[in-house]
Amino acid sequence: MIIKSTVYLTVTYLIFLKVSYGYLGCPNNLVPCRNKTHCIEIKEVCIDYHDCVNNDGDEICHHLPKNSTDSIACVTHIDPQVSYDRLSPHDICNGHQDCFLNEDEGGCNKTICQVNHWLCKKGSCIENFLVCDGQKDCPDGSDEEEGVGCHHSVCGPNKIHCPTGQCIDEVKMCDGIAHCLDGFDEKNCTHTTSTIASIAQVDDSCPEFTCSTSGTFNHPICLSNDRVCDGYNDCPGGDDEHNCRDKCTIKSNCPTNSDVSCIQHPAVGQLCRCVKQGYRLTTKTPHNNIPICQDYDECNDSLGTYCSFKCTNTDGSFNCTCPSNFTLDKVTKTCQRSNDQSKPNLLILSDRTITFYNMLASTEQYSSQQLNTINIDKSHHFDYIQYDHKQMFVIYYDQIQHAILCESNRDLKTIVLLTNLTVNAFAYNANEKILFIIENQSKTLRMYTSIVCDVSINIPMHSWSLNDNNANSIHSMEIDVYNRQLIFASNSQFMISNMSEPNVIKIVHKTDREIKRFIYDAAFQRIFWTADNIDSNGLSPVFTCNGEFKQCHDTSIRIPSASLFAFFNDGLLYIPSSKKSLDFIRIYGKNRFSGESITSTHDQIRSFVFIDNQQTEGSDLCMKYSTARCKNYQLCLQINSINMTCLSIDGSFLSKQATTDIDNSMSQDALKLSVGDNSISPVESQQKTHRYRPSNAILIGIITLGILVTILAFFVKRCHNRFIQKASRDEQSQNERRLIIDPSLDEFTIVTDDRVSKKHIDYARDILIENPSFLLLGRRRDSI
Numbered sequence: 060m061i062i063k064s065t066v067y068l069t070v071t072y073l074i075f076l077k078v079s080y081g082y083l084g085c086p087n088n089l090v091p092c093r094n095k096t097h098c099i100e101i102k103e104v105c106i107d108y109h110d111c112v113n114n115d116g117d118e119i120c121h122h123l124p125k126n127s128t129d130s131i132a133c134v135t136h137i138d139p140q141v142s143y144d145r146l147s148p149h150d151i152c153n154g155h156q157d158c159f160l161n162e163d164e165g166g167c168n169k170t171i172c173q174v175n176h177w178l179c180k181k182g183s184c185i186e187n188f189l190v191c192d193g194q195k196d197c198p199d200g201s202d203e204e205e206g207v208g209c210h211h212s213v214c215g216p217n218k219i220h221c222p223t224g225q226c227i228d229e230v231k232m233c234d235g236i237a238h239c240l241d242g243f244d245e246k247n248c249t250h251t252t253s254t255i256a257s258i259a260q261v262d263d264s265c266p267e268f269t270c271s272t273s274g275t276f277n278h279p280i281c282l283s284n285d286r287v288c289d290g291y292n293d294c295p296g297g298d299d300e301h302n303c304r305d306k307c308t309i310k311s312n313c314p315t316n317s318d319v320s321c322i323q324h325p326a327v328g329q330l331c332r333c334v335k336q337g338y339r340l341t342t343k344t345p346h347n348n349i350p351i352c353q354d355y356d357e358c359n360d361s362l363g364t365y366c367s368f369k370c371t372n373t374d375g376s377f378n379c380t381c382p383s384n385f386t387l388d389k390v391t392k393t394c395q396r397s398n399d400q401s402k403p404n405l406l407i408l409s410d411r412t413i414t415f416y417n418m419l420a421s422t423e424q425y426s427s428q429q430l431n432t433i434n435i436d437k438s439h440h441f442d443y444i445q446y447d448h449k450q451m452f453v454i455y456y457d458q459i460q461h462a463i464l465c466e467s468n469r470d471l472k473t474i475v476l477l478t479n480l481t482v483n484a485f486a487y488n489a490n491e492k493i494l495f496i497i498e499n500q501s502k503t504l505r506m507y508t509s510i511v512c513d514v515s516i517n518i519p520m521h522s523w524s525l526n527d528n529n530a531n532s533i534h535s536m537e538i539d540v541y542n543r544q545l546i547f548a549s550n551s552q553f554m555i556s557n558m559s560e561p562n563v564i565k566i567v568h569k570t571d572r573e574i575k576r577f578i579y580d581a582a583f584q585r586i587f588w589t590a591d592n593i594d595s596n597g598l599s600p601v602f603t604c605n606g607e608f609k610q611c612h613d614t615s616i617r618i619p620s621a622s623l624f625a626f627f628n629d630g631l632l633y634i635p636s637s638k639k640s641l642d643f644i645r646i647y648g649k650n651r652f653s654g655e656s657i658t659s660t661h662d663q664i665r666s667f668v669f670i671d672n673q674q675t676e677g678s679d680l681c682m683k684y685s686t687a688r689c690k691n692y693q694l695c696l697q698i699n700s701i702n703m704t705c706l707s708i709d710g711s712f713l714s715k716q717a718t719t720d721i722d723n724s725m726s727q728d729a730l731k732l733s734v735g736d737n738s739i740s741p742v743e744s745q746q747k748t749h750r751y752r753p754s755n756a757i758l759i760g761i762i763t764l765g766i767l768v769t770i771l772a773f774f775v776k777r778c779h780n781r782f783i784q785k786a787s788r789d790e791q792s793q794n795e796r797r798l799i800i801d802p803s804l805d806e807f808t809i810v811t812d813d814r815v816s817k818k819h820i821d822y823a824r825d826i827l828i829e830n831p832s833f834l835l836l837g838r839r840r841d842s843i
Contacts, residue, residue, distance in 0.1 A: 133158035142701070177202060219244065268327055270294035280615050284327050290336055293362070295615070295652035302326070318352045337375035362612055367393045367629045367647035368583055382582045393629035393648035395420055403430050404670045406446050406453070407641060409662035410437055413453060413466065416658060420628065425643050427658045433471055439464070443485035446668050452512035454494070456482045463494070464717060465512035473717035474512050484536035484547065491679055491697070495536060495545065502530040504562050506706075508694055516714045521694050521706040523562035537579035542606070543699050548577045548588070553608060558698040568608040575599060580626045582671070587626055589618065601631065603646075614646050625669035630654070638663040
């Protein structure tokens, strides 16, 4: 009875909390923040309050800035937990509600179209490339009217008419160069295929303006006339902004008003330019077809070189913003990393040494200072080298020894971590101590964790099977910690996979150039890659794509074809042809194309690593909760900001001190796999999801209620016992009174059957005498 009452009261209390205080103790439609100590409106989550947390106490707003210009950040779910996410432009106005309060679809009636779509006069939306294509795609035909700049008779056959009035050849569509004034010819390209023309083709078919060559940039760079004398340097030598002061001496076709001037350029002839900086001539006006000066959106420029990270357009100019832990250089408009000069951020490998440097940044140039040097065994081959800045060791793959080793920067020990491997691709995450490799012989993608550079460390492994095509073609791999993805590169395409299913690989970008090398910068969320299109000087072009592979272009930078490179702040670090120095060249900002030497060495540089000492945004769930969530025979892998999964252990290896002959000393300690070295069947992983639990206030209330119920039960029990004792005493007193009144009750006799044994009679006698209800019998024991 007491247990039932306790359960009933507890359930009643929880129902009272739910009804009276709303979701998880918050009234009405409010949601809890900061361990549920206060409640706010859903629309204020991560906007006015940045201290909202999930069930594990981790902030959910850390990577979602309030002023995001290319997305919508909103609450997507409130049950079973408050989920906050940032939607890409393609998820806005797509007919599917993703935000809990419908922010992504609520204002899409007749005022907003999905990204890369055009708004017809009567409210419907069509894709941008359908505008001025010769066919009426809007129900009202407004996409082909003259008011939007469509003059099909002006351009002639095999020509494209830009919305800003220019006519360009059809072959120039999606060639990586913006020929239309507003970049229309490069905005509407299919992003899964790159059709950027080769350098030789650009050189042969550049009817407009070609940049002059120099000792550093001895390859031709072709620009459209729209970029000549526009106020921004697009050529390495800045010659596109030279000779821009001579006024036209003969009658021009420029509008006759004070906003426009005519420039007589010696290379391209007459140019009509707006007097106001940041403005360009455009005919895209609903009133007439007369060119007028309008603000030019630098942030939508096809080359995207004005800012090194985020760009926000303003009237006549633009503003640049930086990732967290970066500062904006207002002069160059580029982002600079915060730098601790006591820590190395550059590693250079030569034949005999590994040298650590700290790169020093200033507005004008970069330099470096040497910190320390460690000697290495020349017989070791450092392939796929990376550095763990937390544990201070170099980890690398030795292609000759078929082993993965580490070189400690503290005790100078060389440790063999893994052996008997043929590695096609290699990626290491120092923040989470996770190593991913593609093992060629077994056709598997493998994950090893946790990596520690010490002897006698057991390193467990989980593997996923890959199809033969992916296993053989992938030659490079990077970890996107921010989006929890793996990025792969083969000879002609880029691919990605999510951490939830790392072996399910999908193609996101194809190119007609052979991909030589690629890198991914997690902070800037940008990919750089070199193509195997070597010119006569042995240089290869460098291309870049944003993290979604939706904007790709030629950077106009050329580096030695076999060179390693890394992205730093606003440009690239690379090894020049001499291989005895490390150079830097800028890609973004005011000083684009400028560069300098970072350091020089006596020996030839075999490799180098840029060391990113900054903590990647996000929480390492596995480090915090793997012990509680995963069993001893399971590995943990974080798949997004709030979820992790537990994986089976498919093999393990015990690290050892390296010797001069790794193969002979380690052959008997080959990697022990549960199902063999070269054939590992994938194991289905069981996903563990972090869910909201009741808040601390509710838990305290439940505990308090339980204590009160326990105390109440204790007092009820004591009262019950006292009631029974009192009733017993009352009955005894009543019997004694009856005995006094009627003496004949003073004795009685038990008549028994002969078949009842004496033992049973004695037992009955004892019960009658010892039972409290029959204490009066003690007076005449002999009568029983």
